[in-house]
Amino acid sequence: MADERPWFTDFAALADEEIRLRLLDMRADQPSYHFAIEPRTMDLELGRILIRFDTHPSISLYAGNIGYQIHLEHRGHRYAARACRLLRPVALWHGVTELWIITSPDNFASRRTAELAGGAYVDTHDMPPGTDMYAQGMHQARRYRWSFDVIP
Numbered sequence: 001m002a003d004e005r006p007w008f009t010d011f012a013a014l015a016d017e018e019i020r021l022r023l024l025d026m027r028a029d030q031p032s033y034h035f036a037i038e039p040r041t042m043d044l045e046l047g048r049i050l051i052r053f054d055t056h057p058s059i060s061l062y063a064g065n066i067g068y069q070i071h072l073e074h075r076g077h078r079y080a081a082r083a084c085r086l087l088r089p090v091a092l093w094h095g096v097t098e099l100w101i102i103t104s105p106d107n108f109a110s111r112r113t114a115e116l117a118g119g120a121y122v123d124t125h126d127m128p129p130g131t132d133m134y135a136q137g138m139h140q141a142r143r144y145r146w147s148f149d150v151i152p
Contacts, residue, residue, distance in 0.1 A: 098146065
């Protein structure tokens, strides 16, 4: 029997004891979900997180499956790492058990976030000059692989 789940679904219960993820956008043309990271107790955006399921090789090499940003005034509380872990059910819904997080080698906070989320360092390589990330000033990519089993 074919899988009859829709490609995209509204993940309303993505939360832990401290934060929740509020769905902002879903895109089918570039399969992805974009969430606001908020405290559980109030409507305040702490940052944002994106998960994408595009299988193009550039995702695992240069862009990553997960991208996160915490607003300056809310940094230092590990919200991004918590938010990454909350994305696990989204990945499993789509049959994905391996995600890539790409950081700049000199972004120590993002590197620590990738590690706290469960990512294992794989390598650092040069970013091709034609990529968006290179144009934004990121000339090297530090890659983390986050693999997990279906059973939590």
